[in-house]
């Protein structure tokens with residue numbers, strides 16, 4: 030048996046270290062460590078509840094708006110105020126833009142560059158991968174960064190800037206777009222569609238959304254998605270890093286008519302069921318955290334400054350009814366019942382996660398266009414002001430690009446008495462729990478192939494990045 | 506020039522913001538100025554052992570480091586050990602890594618308010634005992650002593666902002682590459698003067714409301730946000746309303762307060778961010794360089810003189826009364 034420590038692990042948001050035990054060329058044990066602690070939950074205690082809207086987005090510069098939306102929702106629940114229908118629509122559009130931009134960044138900047146490595150030089154696709162995805166220089170990287178920056182113009186208009194906006198409030202959004210601005214938003218979205226259809230998919234996004242099975246997907250053959258699928262077939266990414274097939278989603282983009290992508294749970298063995306957030310516990314057995322396992326509405330964040338064993342991560346271990354759950358685009362699309370996602374979930378490996386993200390990117394384009402088209406510029410975008418109560422509590426459950434994100438807030442004496450956050454990567458990259466059950470990434474790494482003389486095994490990199498981890502959110 | 510970029514205790518948002526640079530884009534701007542990354546944690550291919558090798562080559566002097574960019578504050582906790590942020594795979598704290606690398610660098614650049622002053626990471630009792638590179642809040646001396654200078658002679662260049670505007674970062678780096686950034690180009694807090702000599706108030710679309718103290722009272726109203734909504738744009742440095750963010754926005758143009766994110770200790774305003782603290786009904790924070798008596802006199806005069814259009818629009822969520830059209834007499 031050999032041991033390997035993999036880090037600094039880059040092209041993930043934030044800090045990550047992976048400890049591996051390897052026998053006969055396969056990973057036999059994995060421990061995932063989030064080596065950064067900042068203590069955001071503690072910073073919030075004693076402050077005006079509205080300050081959560083300023084502070085929590087700064088947990089993460091890549092899913093800043095997801096944090097805004099979760100905080101606004103939690104605060105709104107505590108205040109008894111909901112956004113106006115148009116306020117909710119624009120908040121959903123703002124949020125969808127961040128998520129779409131994140132998916133594009135992940136695919137082009139974080140995930141695909143690994144296929145440019147010299148270790149793959151003999152593969153038929155390698156030269157094309159190098160041309161498109163060489164870090165910083167590749168043509169796909171340049172195109173993605175430009176398309177993303179142009180898409181963000183919608184956020185300049187509606188949210189002032191990205192990241193870190195205060196535009197999303199419990200009662201709606203701070204800026205009422207007029208009819209001409211709506212035209213500009215639609216023009217920006219059309220520009221992004223052009224990019225997706227010319228570069229990423231090589232065909233109308235509707236065609237990609239219409240795919241119903243993995244077999245059809247593998248014959249796609251167009252755009253950078255086609256290049257990825259060719260690589261995926263060659264390296265059998267479908268079977269690499271398989272998950273347990275237990276998915277969770279809090280529901281994305283709540284509108285007057287319900288969320289655009291629903292909340293729920295789906296298990297390979299048991300199929301779909303409703304989500305009961307009361308079944309969530311954060312286990313601390315292997316976290317450098319003191320206290321007992323508890324529901325986030327009553328949980329605490331008390332770091333163990335001595336970093337004592339057997340704990341090995343600052344990350345807590347959230348469980349739903351005692352089980353680790355995988356979250357993210359594939360989870361959302363499986364729970365939404367998309368046939369391609371359901372088919373991919375049979376294996377639930379690297380291919381499923383990355384293709385799930387591409388599928389969602391295509392669906393999100395259609396969603397963003399619909400949201401923008403439906404904006405009623407004559408309506409009110411902000412509810413009448415409501416005072417912050419002296420006491421109250423609320424939860425904000427949303428979907429960040431990387432999956433389910435929850436904020437739980439308790440107000441006492443007019444200030445924040447407790448604030449707990451469970452981020453997507455807290456689910457995916459959690460350490461073991463009291464029962465010794467590993468977190469989803471730890472489980473997915475088991476059996477990963479390690480070639481001799483690989484200090485940073487490629488398969489491990491593909492698997493880790495397929496989750497699109499955001500470590501700054503994980504521990505926050 | 507080469508750049509080593511480290512992400513310390515921060516949110517990564519300054520890198521994300523940098524990627525929003527346009528005409529030229531971030532990669533194109535740096536490339537054209539002859540700047541290249543030795544390593545960037547979000548963008549480079551190198552990972553794990555390859556990164557450790559790059560760090561070793563810098564350490565041994567085999568590679569001369571031109572620019573060290575640090576994004577995020579530096580955690581000193583727990584108990585001065587820096588173990589709240591370990592450089593993964595290396596077994597060294599970010600605190601030790603930065604202390605070792607900074608003297609080797611030609612220039613040290615703090616990207617964002619966290620790296621500059623501690624920023625949001627040091628808010629609320631500062632759970633991780635985080636500081637800036639060269640400042641602890643507004644006080645000189647962070648993880649590096651006040652007398653620290655990079656090999657090229659400048660103190661830490663503080664591109665403060667939360668996040669930084671992409672143009673602030675690309676232009677600072679381009680100035681460094683051109684050898685055109687001198688101590689005179691930095692303000693007393695080490696911020697590049699090309700943006701820190703401006704105030705956020707300059708060019709704010711709400712300036713006319715400000716002139717008459719026609720104020721928004723609640724989120725969504727389009728009046729000036731100084732009197733009630735916590736805006737400190739009249740004191741905050743930054744050209745946020747002169748150069749657009751994300752193709753045309755700014756905090757105040759989107760209808761929320763400037764919270765002075767370019768300043769040390771903005772994370773602890775000692776009042777709710779979006780509510781103006783007042784004494785006797787008068788906002789405590791006055792515009793920069795303005796005597797109080799003058800402000801009071803001007804404010805009461807202008808309030809009395811507020812045109813109906815401005816008074817009504819200030820508390821609406823969109824322009825309800827358009828400007829009066831004057832037809833030339835024939």
Ligand code: SF4
Pocket residue numbers: 705706707709710711712715728729730731736737738739757763
């Ligand atoms: S909103 Fe702020 S920046 Fe704009 S005019 Fe008023 S005080 Fe100045």
Ligand code: SF4
Pocket residue numbers: 666667668705741742743745755756757762763764765766767
């Ligand atoms: S307007 Fe104020 S808060 Fe907004 S980015 Fe500029 S300096 Fe920061």
